[in-house]
Amino acid sequence: MFKLIKKSPKTKARLGRFSTDHGEIQTPVFMPVGTQATVKAVKRDQLKDQIGAEIILGNTYHLYLRPGMEVIRGVGGLHKFMSWDRPILTDSGGYQIFSLSDIRKLEEEGARFKSHLDGSEHLFTPENVVEIQRILGSDVMMILDECPPYPCDHQYVEESMNLTHRWAKRGRDAFRQTEPLYGHRQAQFGIVQGGTYKDLREISSRQMNELGFEGLAIGGLSVGEPAELMYEITDFNTDLLPKDKPRYLMGVGTPANLLQCIAFGIDMFDCVMPTRNARNGMIFTRNGTVNIRNAKWKEHHKPLDPDFPSELSRDYPFSYIHHLFRSDEILGLILASIHNLTFYHWLIRKVRQKIEDETFADWYPGMMATLEKRV
Amino acid sequence: MFKLIKKSPKTKARLGRFSTDHGEIQTPVFMPVGTQATVKAVKRDQLKDQIGAEIILGNTYHLYLRPGMEVIRGVGGLHKFMSWDRPILTDSGGYQIFSLSDIRKLEEEGARFKSHLDGSEHLFTPENVVEIQRILGSDVMMILDECPPYPCDHQYVEESMNLTHRWAKRGRDAFRQTEPLYGHRQAQFGIVQGGTYKDLREISSRQMNELGFEGLAIGGLSVGEPAELMYEITDFNTDLLPKDKPRYLMGVGTPANLLQCIAFGIDMFDCVMPTRNARNGMIFTRNGTVNIRNAKWKEHHKPLDPDFPSELSRDYPFSYIHHLFRSDEILGLILASIHNLTFYHWLIRKVRQKIEDETFADWYPGMMATLEKRV
Numbered sequence: 001m002f003k004l005i006k007k008s009p010k011t012k013a014r015l016g017r018f019s020t021d022h023g024e025i026q027t028p029v030f031m032p033v034g035t036q037a038t039v040k041a042v043k044r045d046q047l048k049d050q051i052g053a054e055i056i057l058g059n060t061y062h063l064y065l066r067p068g069m070e071v072i073r074g075v076g077g078l079h080k081f082m083s084w085d086r087p088i089l090t091d092s093g094g095y096q097i098f099s100l101s102d103i104r105k106l107e108e109e110g111a112r113f114k115s116h117l118d119g120s121e122h123l124f125t126p127e128n129v130v131e132i133q134r135i136l137g138s139d140v141m142m143i144l145d146e147c148p149p150y151p152c153d154h155q156y157v158e159e160s161m162n163l164t165h166r167w168a169k170r171g172r173d174a175f176r177q178t179e180p181l182y183g184h185r186q187a188q189f190g191i192v193q194g195g196t197y198k199d200l201r202e203i204s205s206r207q208m209n210e211l212g213f214e215g216l217a218i219g220g221l222s223v224g225e226p227a228e229l230m231y232e233i234t235d236f237n238t239d240l241l242p243k244d245k246p247r248y249l250m251g252v253g254t255p256a257n258l259l260q261c262i263a264f265g266i267d268m269f270d271c272v273m274p275t276r277n278a279r280n281g282m283i284f285t286r287n288g289t290v291n292i293r294n295a296k297w298k299e300h301h302k303p304l305d306p307d308f309p310s311e312l313s314r315d316y317p318f319s320y321i322h323h324l325f326r327s328d329e330i331l332g333l334i335l336a337s338i339h340n341l342t343f344y345h346w347l348i349r350k351v352r353q354k355i356e357d358e359t360f361a362d363w364y365p366g367m368m369a370t371l372e373k374r375v
Numbered sequence: 376m377f378k379l380i381k382k383s384p385k386t387k388a389r390l391g392r393f394s395t396d397h398g399e400i401q402t403p404v405f406m407p408v409g410t411q412a413t414v415k416a417v418k419r420d421q422l423k424d425q426i427g428a429e430i431i432l433g434n435t436y437h438l439y440l441r442p443g444m445e446v447i448r449g450v451g452g453l454h455k456f457m458s459w460d461r462p463i464l465t466d467s468g469g470y471q472i473f474s475l476s477d478i479r480k481l482e483e484e485g486a487r488f489k490s491h492l493d494g495s496e497h498l499f500t501p502e503n504v505v506e507i508q509r510i511l512g513s514d515v516m517m518i519l520d521e522c523p524p525y526p527c528d529h530q531y532v533e534e535s536m537n538l539t540h541r542w543a544k545r546g547r548d549a550f551r552q553t554e555p556l557y558g559h560r561q562a563q564f565g566i567v568q569g570g571t572y573k574d575l576r577e578i579s580s581r582q583m584n585e586l587g588f589e590g591l592a593i594g595g596l597s598v599g600e601p602a603e604l605m606y607e608i609t610d611f612n613t614d615l616l617p618k619d620k621p622r623y624l625m626g627v628g629t630p631a632n633l634l635q636c637i638a639f640g641i642d643m644f645d646c647v648m649p650t651r652n653a654r655n656g657m658i659f660t661r662n663g664t665v666n667i668r669n670a671k672w673k674e675h676h677k678p679l680d681p682d683f684p685s686e687l688s689r690d691y692p693f694s695y696i697h698h699l700f701r702s703d704e705i706l707g708l709i710l711a712s713i714h715n716l717t718f719y720h721w722l723i724r725k726v727r728q729k730i731e732d733e734t735f736a737d738w739y740p741g742m743m744a745t746l747e748k749r750v
Contacts (some may be wrong), residue, residue, distance in 0.1 A: 036704055038699060038706040043686070067701075070674075071694055074694075075692050298446060324412075331417070334416070
């Protein structure tokens, strides 16, 4: 399903294509997060036509709890439920069990948790998260894993990783023994763990690779470690992954993070940052990050960046956007969410062009520095 | 500025055109409320292209307090601030002083109030609300009035009405003695008061008419009185108004209210109901009102009304819309707000066609009955 198209001469950056029955994805790609079957505050037509999203992510944990699998199966899968006809990747729910649910117990069998919504008890196993993602009908499903926090000692990370490996084998078996429900293909990605320990990353990469997944994710990063360490481990880890499979760095990150990790050979990203930060009034621009709420914008009556193709930056006096945020108006969240996602996708398309032109290596360090500025 | 085009043969319904320097409005017309310089949760392009809004309303009270007149004057008026190039009507702030601000004192001079935002003290006078609306640059400004509650005794309403009349005279003088700031024409509407007392409505209509306003509003209704009484007074009051001026019924109402009051000869309406109810999960349809949150929609996997031109009713399984509301997702508010406003404008366009065809009188009672149903 994945085809490597081109490699950047002086970095590990790559251009690729990942085909699904809902269309082909160009890589590198950024996947907006649609937690509860919606990318927050953004309409479908805006995602497709304005932002140019090629694939979005859905959260198994959330969708399993609400609306629940009966509703999703009844309607014929997540694509039909949310009326989204492009590819969808779903996570396995593992991450949310550890970050959201009130009580959980890790067993060999799986992860036991209480719903953060109503306290009801549930068990996710390597097998039933495959079954759930069959019902969701995502184009790419993820295996159940445990994602240890940072910092975490070597022994805990090793034992956790070994559990993830045993779960990965069971999950891959379950995937091979079951069929898609709605007539379109589904892929399954493994998740490399090992925290910030390189010896464990080597073991985990090898073991995940042996299971024949259609793609491999780097998990367990962006959980609180310094950016430099995240970079070091990502750089190290991509060398351990096969060239002919897509590489997905889970939960990363800022626009600068994307550029650096693309240079390390990452193909796929997801992150709540563009939408979550947008709702907090923080937007990403070609000149750095902007805090909309800052008093200095109160009488800034020019558009923020009249040449950038988003309504927020081009079509309104920036004083108006400031006013919307100061007045807690929903329109502010909407315009900022669309803007940030438009910016991420603009950046990714620029990256692709730079790799295509073989100018990526010279361009990205300067761009990273600009993106990290505060305007 | 107003031209009466046609009268319905068996009702008092009328077709008209009201011209402004930001374009011509067809009447009857519904004006979406853009309280704080935004129609809540709806983008400009959606208002224009999807909903077909011809004019929107802004609230002087809110805009005066935030962002404040310095910002609005600096940017060159409300149209530029919110990047809206179609007509805008602004109220005078009188209604909000009585409904929102913490403390107020009514004096001959004007209405003294404390900001609901920060407790700061302010005075609105008949003259300075003209000045403020000159700065806002609305196409239609309203006079300062007092809007008594319901129920209210005859003496109070009479005294209040007389104060409104004295204010109206001062407001009209201020309007005549000042000029627009931004080169486009502004009109000023008077407001007929008198509560539910017909003798007072007669006096108020006559006095307002004598001041030569470009249009006349019926104020003081939709403040808690039964719908039948609102209908009775509206029906009575329109007979007292000149035929060659637009008639604006302030703060009304449901889709059925609109039909009935159009039959009584009203040309213009505004109401927060389509957007406020949308945010509460109540939507208006051709078959009656729908409570999105109702459990009966949980597994309703068909679109609600596939032939109605709104995304909410046409493009998604209705179970999805239900899910968005149950999950408190912003997208639900967005789709419902767009839907309700689309519905109001669809209804008004249908009304215009029926008046044009001379079938309005036969059509509207049945349509009213349908609109009042619960689906």
